[in-house]
Structures are given as C-alpha cells and as structure tokens.
Amino acid sequence: xxxxxxxxxxxxxxxxxxxxxxxxxxxxxxxxxxxxxxxxxxxxxxxxxxxxxxxxxxxxxxxxxxxxxxxxxxxxxxxxxxxxxxxxxxxxxxxxxxxxxxxxxxxxxxxxxxxxxxxxxxxxxxxxxxxxxxxxxxxxxxxxxxxxxxxxxxxxxxxxxxxxxxxxxxxxxxxxxxxxxxxxxxxxxxxxxxxxxxxxxxxxxxxxxxxxxxxxxxxxxxxxxxxxxxxxxxxxxxxxxxxxxxxxxxxxxxxxxxxxxxxxxxxxxxxxxxxxxxxxxxxxxxxxxxxxxxxxxxxxxxxxxxxxxxxxxxxxxxxxxxxxxxxxxxxxxxxxxxxxxxxxxxxx
Ligand SMILES: Cc1ncc(COP(=O)(O)O)c(C=O)c1O
Numbered sequence: 001x002x003x004x005x006x007x008x009x010x011x012x013x014x015x016x017x018x019x020x021x022x023x024x025x026x027x028x029x030x031x032x033x034x035x036x037x038x039x040x041x042x043x044x045x046x047x048x049x050x051x052x053x054x055x056x057x058x059x060x061x062x063x064x065x066x067x068x069x070x071x072x073x074x075x076x077x078x079x080x081x082x083x084x085x086x087x088x089x090x091x092x093x094x095x096x097x098x099x100x101x102x103x104x105x106x107x108x109x110x111x112x113x114x115x116x117x118x119x120x121x122x123x124x125x126x127x128x129x130x131x132x133x134x135x136x137x138x139x140x141x142x143x144x145x146x147x148x149x150x151x152x153x154x155x156x157x158x159x160x161x162x163x164x165x166x167x168x169x170x171x172x173x174x175x176x177x178x179x180x181x182x183x184x185x186x187x188x189x190x191x192x193x194x195x196x197x198x199x200x201x202x203x204x205x206x207x208x209x210x211x212x213x214x215x216x217x218x219x220x221x222x223x224x225x226x227x228x229x230x231x232x233x234x235x236x237x238x239x240x241x242x243x244x245x246x247x248x249x250x251x252x253x254x255x256x257x258x259x260x261x262x263x264x265x266x267x268x269x270x271x272x273x274x275x276x277x278x279x280x281x282x283x284x285x286x287x288x289x290x291x292x293x294x295x296x297x298x299x300x301x302x303x304x305x306x307x308x309x310x311x312x313x314x315x316x317x318x319x320x321x322x323x324x325x326x327x328x329x330x331x332x333x334x335x336x337x338x339x340x341x342x343x344x345x346x347x348x
Contacts, residue, residue: 008336009312010268013178013261013288013325016209021253022246029245034060034237041241045204045248049215052251053200054191057223059216060244062235064089064177067201067216068140069097069233070226071173074199074218076137078103083125083139083170085111087147090140090175101233105134113284115145116157119164126168139165142175143182143193147318150265150289152182155193162196171198177214181207181287184258198222207258207288208250209326212243254326261288264324264333271337272322277348290322296347306343311336 009015018026032038042060049058061067068090072082082098084091086108090098098104109121117139126136141161143153158174165172174194176182179202183190194200199218204210216226230236269282269290280292296302299315306313314321324333 006310006335007312008310008328008332010322010324010328010336011312011314012323013207014205016205016207016326018211018246019209019249019253019326022210022249025245025249026242029241031239031241034240039239039241039244041244041248042237045215045244045251048248048251049202049217052190053194053202053217055194055200055217056220057218059223059226059230060237060240060247061214061216061230062212064175064201064203064214065094065097066230066233066235067214068094068173068175069101070216070229071140071199071201072098072104072138073102073229074222074225075171075173076102076104077135079105079134080137081105081107081125081134082137083107083109083117083122085109085115085117085142085145087111087115087145088140088142088175089146089177090142092147104137107136111145111148113148114151114153115142115148116153117141117161119160122161122164126164126170136168136170138173139170140173140175142177144178144287144289146177146289147316149284149291149318150178150181150287151284152185152286154186155188155195158193159196172196173198174200176200176202178203178206178287180255181258181262184255185262185287204247204250207261207325208254210243210246210250213247257326258288260330261324261326261328262286264288264328264330265290265322267330268322268324268333268337271333272340275341275344277344288324290324291319293319294344294348296344298347302344302347305347306340309339309343311339311343
C-alpha cells in the first residue's frame with residue numbers, strides 16, 4: 001500500500017533530489033577513468049568551477065567535508081594550528097578530520113551572530129606573545145554560516161580576514177558549502193566574492209540539488225597537491241563523470257533559482273514569527289535557513305507530532321531549524337504554516 005500523505009521536508013537542503021535534466025545528463029554521460037584524466041564530465045566540472053570561482057584550478061571531491069579537509073591538509077603540517085570560528089562546521093560537524101588525519105590543532109576564535117570571526121582574536125593568535133607557538137597554517141571562514149542560520153559574509157568581511165591573514169603570510173580557506181546562497185543574496189558572482197581568498201570549497205549537492213560532490217578551487221599548485229592527498233584519503237574516483245554530469249547541470253541551471261528558496265524562507269519566517277510561543281526575527285533570515293526557538297516543554301515530542309502532521313524539521317543545539325530548497329514550493333509554505341500553527345498550539 002502506498003502512503004500518499006503529504007510531507008513538507010524542511011530538515012535540510014541536503015534532502016534535494018536530482019532534477020530531470022540531471023538524471024538525463026547522468027544517463028547520457030560519456031565516461032572515462034578519472035585517474036587518467038579521461039572522464040570528460042569530471043574535466044568539464046573542474047574547468048567550469050575554476051572559471052566560476054576565478055581560481056586557477058578546481059578539483060571534484062566527494063563531499064564538503066573532504067573539500068575542507070583538503071583545504072586544511074594542503075596548508076598545514078602536523079602540529080600546525082588552523083584558526084576557525086567557534087561555531088564553524090569544520091570544527092563541530094566534520095569529525096575533527098583535520099586533527100585526525102593531519103595532526104592539525106583547531107584554534108577557536110569567537111564568531112558573531114553572522115558567523116564573522118573576531119579579528120582581534122585572530123590577530124592575537126597570529127602574533128603570539130609566548131614563543132615557541134605552533135605555526136598557523138590556515139584561517140578558515142564559512143559562508144553562508146550554517147549554525148548562525150545561513151547568514152552571509154560580505155566581500156568586505158572576507159577582505160578583512162584575508163588582509164589580516166595575508167599580512168602574516170597565512171592563507172585563507174572558505175567553507176562555501178552554500179556559497180551560492182551567499183552570492184545570490186548579495187547579487188554578486190562567486191569569483192568576485194572569493195577574490196581575496198586562497199581556496200574555496202562549495203557543494204554541488206545541498207541547495208544545487210546534485211546527488212553528489214563538492215569542488216575545491218584554488219591555485220594550480222595547491223590543487224595538484226590536493227589531488228594527491230585526495231587519493232591518499234581513498235577519494236580517487238573512476239567513472240564518476242556520471243555524477244559530475246549532474247554537477248555541471250547544477251552549476252549551470254540551479255544557482256539563479258536559489259532566490260526562490262530565499263523568498264520561501266523569508267515567507268516562512270514571517271509566518272512563524274506570528275505563531276504564539278515562537279521566537280525569531282525574520283530579518284535574520286538572509287538565505288534559505290530559518291532558525292527559531294519554541295516555548296514548549298517537550299520539544300522532541302512536538303517535533304515528532306509535527307512530523308506526524310506532515311512537516312519535518314530539526315532541533316539542533318542552536319534551536320529549531322527549517323531549511324527551504326528545490327523540493328519546497330511557495331504553496332508548500334502556505335500549506336505548512338497553518339499545520340505548524342495548529343500543532344504548536346496544542347503544546348504551547
Ligand atoms: C557549512 C557546511 N560546511 C560543510 C559541510 C559538509 O558537507 P558534506 O555533508 O558534503 O560533507 C556542511 C554540511 O552540511 C555544511 O553545512
């Protein structure tokens with residue numbers, strides 16, 4: 001028996017499914033062995049990503065986690081430190097990979113409600129008073145910043161970080177898992193936004209809806225090194241052009257439409273703010289993520305009840321989270337809001 005119950009899945013943009021054009025591109029993809037440089041779609045997506053990011057070269061990797069890990073490993077030796085915000089995904093959400101695989105020490109600095117790192121604290125770490133200190137190999141920032149609700153760092157924010165780090169000959173990496181949400185929100189291009197950083201990772205999955213993959217872009221020599229380390233991590237691919245083909249469609253067709261997700265998130269936020277017991281400021285919603293608090297005793301029970309009624313979300317350390325994406329229409333938001341309202345009323 002099929003279950004036709006309506007589900008509006010707002011847990012994450014990682015739940016997106018490939019589009020018709022992606023599935024077609026995948027089924028028709030000409031394939032070859034990546035290791036010999038023979039896979040046309042992998043070559044294509046690496047060239048396209050380099051061009052879009054304004055960097056010399058691009059590398060297809062399996063995930064954002066692997067892209068960020070490579071960003072750390074190409075810049076840090078064992079025992080080096082990398083400076084990151086205290087709520088950075090690479091620190092809280094990537095299984096400590098840089099430490100586990102590279103012996104890198106995470107040095108945390110405060111990040112504000114937008115995810116911008118505290119430059120005075122970075123300065124202190126770059127100018128250690130006590131010698132000897134671990135060498136700083138990298139400063140990493142995140143855009144959009146996940147745990148602050150998909151907030152956006154501007155080009156000027158990024159420039160400030162880059163100038164400070166580069167003055168100390170330390171490279172900067174951006175975890176841009178959702179950087180196209182930032183470029184769309186800022187109405188700018190990727191190459192413009194990341195002009196002053198050394199390396200950037202961005203995801204083809206998540207909001208761009210491809211089923212697989214992320215890109216790491218940077219200078220040719222850095223990417224050449226990253227390619228070797230990727231292999232050592234077991235990330236060497238063979239005929240992964242079947243996946244890269246979907247990624248090419250993602251980059252060509254799925255970036256501009258992110259504006260719809262932002263519109264839907266904003267509408268959702270305005271609606272949620274009117275529900276008694278819900279706290280959020282709709283103006284904090286800059287992209288596709290809506291974080292809020294609910295004044296209710298048994299939050300997991302409420303979440304479960306909401307899911308039974310057809311709306312899925314998540315409760316994280318920061319509070320409740322709904323994320324809009326390609327699988328969510330404006331009509332879904334119009335349907336979900338009264339469901340949320342009615343469900344919450346019983347608990348608040
Ligand atoms: C900000 C951020 N960076 C990196 C990642 C890691 O990406 P992946 O799940 O592809 O490893 C995520 C995953 O959601 C993320 O939100």
